[in-house]
Amino acid sequence: xxxxxxxxxxxxxxxxxxxxxxxxxxxxxxxxxxxxxxxxxxxxxxxxxxxxxxxxxxxxxxxxxxxxxxxxxxxxxxxxxxxxxxxxxxxxxxxxxxxxxxxxxxxxxxxxxxxxxxxxxxxxxxxxxxxxxxxxxxxxxxxxxxxxxxxxxxxxxxxxxxxxxxxxxxxxxxxxxxxxxxxxxxxxxxxxxxxxxxxxxxxxxxxxxxxxxxxxxxxxxxxxxxxxxxxxxxxxxxxxxxxxxxxxxxxxxxxxxxxxxxxxxxxxxxxxxxxxxxxxxxxx
Amino acid sequence: xxxxxxxxxxxxxxxxxxxxxxxxxxxxxxxxxxxxxxxxxxxxxxxxxxxxxxxxxxxxxxxxxxxxxxxxxxxxxxxxxxxxxxxxxxxxxxxxxxxxxxxxxxxxxxxxxxxxxxxxxxxxxxxxxxxxxxxxxxxxxxxxxxxxxxxxxxxxxxxxxxxxxxxxxxxxxxxxxxxxxxxxxxxxxxxxxxxxxxxxxxxxxxxxxxxxxxxxxxxxxxxxxxxxxxxxxxxxxxxxxxxxxxxxx
Numbered sequence: 404x405x406x407x408x409x410x411x412x413x414x415x416x417x418x419x420x421x422x423x424x425x426x427x428x429x430x431x432x433x434x435x436x437x438x439x440x441x442x443x444x445x446x447x448x449x450x451x452x453x454x455x456x457x458x459x460x461x462x463x464x465x466x467x468x469x470x471x472x473x474x475x476x477x478x479x480x481x482x483x484x485x486x487x488x489x490x491x492x493x494x495x496x497x498x499x500x501x502x503x504x505x506x507x508x509x510x511x512x513x514x515x516x517x518x519x520x521x522x523x524x525x526x527x528x529x530x531x532x533x534x535x536x537x538x539x540x541x542x543x544x545x546x547x548x549x550x551x552x553x554x555x556x557x558x559x560x561x562x563x564x565x566x567x568x569x570x571x572x573x574x575x576x577x578x579x580x581x582x583x584x585x586x587x588x589x590x591x592x593x594x595x596x597x598x599x600x601x602x603x604x605x606x607x608x609x610x611x612x613x614x615x616x617x618x619x620x621x622x623x624x625x626x627x628x629x630x631x632x633x634x635x636x637x638x639x640x641x642x643x644x645x646x647x648x649x650x651x652x653x654x655x656x657x658x659x660x661x662x663x664x665x666x667x668x669x670x671x672x673x674x675x676x677x678x679x680x681x682x683x684x685x686x687x
Numbered sequence: 688x689x690x691x692x693x694x695x696x697x698x699x700x701x702x703x704x705x706x707x708x709x710x711x712x713x714x715x716x717x718x719x720x721x722x723x724x725x726x727x728x729x730x731x732x733x734x735x736x737x738x739x740x741x742x743x744x745x746x747x748x749x750x751x752x753x754x755x756x757x758x759x760x761x762x763x764x765x766x767x768x769x770x771x772x773x774x775x776x777x778x779x780x781x782x783x784x785x786x787x788x789x790x791x792x793x794x795x796x797x798x799x800x801x802x803x804x805x806x807x808x809x810x811x812x813x814x815x816x817x818x819x820x821x822x823x824x825x826x827x828x829x830x831x832x833x834x835x836x837x838x839x840x841x842x843x844x845x846x847x848x849x850x851x852x853x854x855x856x857x858x859x860x861x862x863x864x865x866x867x868x869x870x871x872x873x874x875x876x877x878x879x880x881x882x883x884x885x886x887x888x889x890x891x892x893x894x895x896x897x898x899x900x901x902x903x904x905x906x907x908x909x910x911x912x913x914x915x916x917x918x919x920x921x922x923x924x925x926x927x928x929x930x931x932x933x934x935x936x
Contacts (some may be wrong), residue, residue: 565800565809567794572801577788582750582784584776584853585803 408658415654416647417543420550421608425623426630427554427639428601429430438488438499442507443602444627446483450476450606451479451615452514453548455525465527471605472610480599484592492591507620514617521564522614525541529611531559546608553604558566568592574637596679626653626666629673635683644685701824703728703888704749704780706858709768711748711760718744719759721910726857731879731889733899733906733920735933741912742892743785744859749890750782751775751897762857777805779856783863787846791835795826798834802852819848822881840871847878851887858882860891864898876902892927900924 429443440446450472456470487506490639491498531542561567572591573580580587613619630649634641649669656665704726711719712906718741726732734742747753751772760768762778768780780800789798799819803812818903820827823844829837832847843863850858863879864872876898883889883902893899900906900920908929916926923929 567802568797568800572790572793572797575792576788578752578772579784579790580801581752581772582776582782583801583849584773584808585801586771586773683719 406536408655411654411658412651413534413537413539414543416456416653417540417547419647419650420547420653421605421651422552422627422630423624423643424550424601424605424608425627426642426646427557428605429627429631430634430637430639430642431557431570431601432594432598433631434598434639435570436484436492436591438492438496439503439628439636440483440598441500441503441624442483442510442620443542443598446476446479446511446571446599446602447606447609448514448615448617448620449479449510450603451610451613451619452518454606454610455523459523465525469607474607476603476606477596477600480597480602481592483599488595489588489591507624510633511617511620511662512612518617520617522616524614525610527611540612542611546612549604549608553601557601560597566593568681571590586618601607626669629652629669633673633676633683634685637684638685641683645683651686656674702726703730703892705761706749707759707761709745709760710746711750712752712757713718713753714909715745716896717756718912719748719755722912723758723904723905723907724914724917726888726890728856729886729888729889730885730905733903734892734909735889735896735899735906735929736895736909737933738894740909742909744912746785746859746890746892748780750780750859752782761796772928776853776855777807779853780859781850781853781855781857782849782859783843783861785861785865787839789834789842789846789849790869794818794831795828795837798824798849799822799830799844799852801851805853808853815852815854819851822851822877822885823848838871839867842872843867843871843875844878846880851882854892856888858887858889860889862892862894864893864895872898879918896929909931 425444425447429440433439444522453475454468454472457463457471460467483503483506491502493529493611529545531538531540561571569585571586572589577587606657626649630645632641634643634645634648652669652672653665656668692790702725706724708723709719710717710721722745726772734745735744739919744753748755751770751774753851755768757885759766762780767775767778799816800812803809822910824843825841826848829841834842837845849862858880863875866873872876872895879889879891879902891903900923903918903920905917906923906924907914916923
């Protein structure tokens with residue numbers, strides 16, 4: 404096998420980890436609360452700025468800055484739910500889309516106002532290392548590992564804890580959870596916090612690989628939504644798998660053609676799938 | 688016995704549940720018109736009537752899933768009509784909904800555990816679980832299985848077990864025999880008998896009139912959102928109109 408192709412495959416695999424993490428968070432929120440946070444990736448941007456700002460401007464140790472980033476985005480998630488979603492929860496889904504869509508533009512503009520449109524980098528460069536004959540990015544490998552650990556942690560939480568079971572149960576039947584004595588509001592609140600926390604974790608991983616700018620959400624948002632739809636909205640395992648399919652298309656497509664064209668391929672696949680299997684490839 | 692008896696039966700026993708002139712509906716469609724009924728502690732009460740009579744709506748009003756548009760619902764004398772469903776469980780009413788409504792992809796045990804969500808129940812989760820397993824050993828055999836993969840009768844057993852996890856003062860059952868094979872119907876009614884034997888107060892809605900009248904102390908006939916008849920099970924069994932319309936006799 405061509406070394407560069409192999410490198411592209413490994414790259415795609417590593418990219419898939421972070422995308423899978425983003426898809427997990429979005430699917431968790433959709434599965435439980437039945438709303439799509441159009442601004443989800445903008446929350447990641449907020450986390451990246453938090454980390455950048457604490458680390459580069461204030462000299463806070465990187466790990467501590469990451470921790471703060473996760474907390475900040477988790478709190479942002481809680482606020483998004485409390486301030487944006489809850490007031491429109493009983494209305495038609497389009498209102499929720501518009502509300503979070505509006506927040507997307509607000510966050511982009513707010514970041515522009517605060518930081519300008521400059522591309523900023525935390526300036527941590529992890530040298531790539533050689534694995535056999537291929538070069539592997541340390542930052543991506545780290546991101547991949549942490550993303551998988553995050554996904555595993557979420558899985559264990561949902562599977563092994565009482566609260567996690569309740570979150571899965573409410574995703575299956577919201578009304579009956581009321582008959583169990585569960586106030587959906589509190590579960591939604593907790594879920595929003597977890598969804599925010601996952602976005603914060605993704606921010607920690609992306610800040611090592613990409614420059615922060617107010618519109619970085621545009622690079623990851625569409626692909627994250629495509630992954631979720633491809634895997635079946637709300638289907639966490641489907642989204643997880645779809646993330647790796649999409650990242651392979653982008654990476655391997657980028658090897659054969661160009662990175663721009665590989666995105667075209669990914670969107671093409673998405674459009675075809677919407678017609679062929681709108682419920683998602685991994686629908687139950 | 689022609690009109691619903693809204694006054695407490697003067698035995699000195701506290702009235703566990705009392706509905707007074709309750710109306711409810713969905714949007715502009717009214718399903719219940721001034722329904723009054725009462726359930727005393729320890730009783731098993733049936734609500735019978737044809738499809739679309741408002742039986743399920745009645746259950747949904749009592750458990751707080753649907754707000755009443757008029758009238759009041761009292762539990763042990765205190766009004767509960769204004770409470771949302773998740774607060775009513777803590778007051779002591781558990782509802783086995785129509786079509787069981789288990790969490791299909793959760794295991795049997797996870798379903799039961801969700802039934803003990805309220806703090807008073809969750810404190811004794813292990814105990815309660817053991818108690819339900821003792822009551823329904825079949826659920827113990829199936830505890831690791833996804834609830835949606837069981838037979839209809841077993842699912843009904845699980846739905847009842849889940850409701851019992853909160854140790855309710857009043858157990859509401861909405862058509863527990865619906866959609867079950869004849870043999871499973873027998874088994875479900877047997878389960879209900881055992882639950883009565885455990886001392887639970889039961890309010891059961893059924894289309895299976897003959898079976899339910901053999902089980903309950905008193906019953907109400909609900910037709911087109913109105914209570915048309917009420918009386919002891921024996922009285923209703925002897926009633927000519929009921930025999931004709933509902934028992935095929």
